Amino acid sequence: MNNKLILTICAASMMTFSGCTTVADMAGADSATLNAVAVQGFNKTVQEASANKTLDTSSATYKRINAVFMRLKPYADQINQTGQKFNWQLAVLKSDQVNAYVAPGGKVVFYTGIVNKLNLTDAEIAAVMGHEMVHALEEHSKQKIGAQALTSLALNIGLSAAGNNVGQLGTAAAQLGSEIGVGLPYSRSLESRADQNGLLLMARAGYNPQAAITLWEKMNKLDGAGGSAFLSTHPSNSQRIEAMRKNLPAAQAIYNQR
8 A cells, every 4th residue: 555545544534543553653653663752751751850859659649559550550461452562660750730641652650649639549540540551552642643644744735745745744743752751632532542441441450440430520620620730631521421431331340250
């Protein structure tokens, strides 16, 4: 299949996983490259936190987050179909920020504020962690790069040579690549996928998926009180919670079988 045909197919489907990830690969944003970029970003975050004495490695909050992380890891590895083995790593940052994210390749960053301000249970921590792990496992950053590359290409549709087209894709990927590892905002469809499959992941690890509902109810209350960094990239609303309720029975069945 030639480059123009691939672009045509992906442009028609716009946000299909396979199509836009193919475009990302063409742009040089393949899985291995994205994971390597994420390592650099994660290491920089850890180094800066160490220097600022905001890296948490011993508090009770850290121990709870780490325990959930360790419990989810083997189940996350079981569903990894990226073709790349993840080197899961966790950094817990001392901050009042209500935020958490996972960069490509399994680089997990949690802020203590999301646990302490929301008074999260271990199962609610698992709901956050499972949701974010799915973003990495399904390579949603890569899909976003592909979609953004298509947008860039559409703005320059006058370019006819295949080499120039691919060059445009590379530019878009490079621009987005600088954001990898800092908590990317995803489309509503990708957030929905992370919600649904995050429920299944936490259930497999033995956490009651009902906790995902109470988590987002707490998020909604916080949103009404002024919001958070987490909500700026993770839209929370009644429709989202309702969709999760519809997906809950399948996850609950997995949990009940344990």
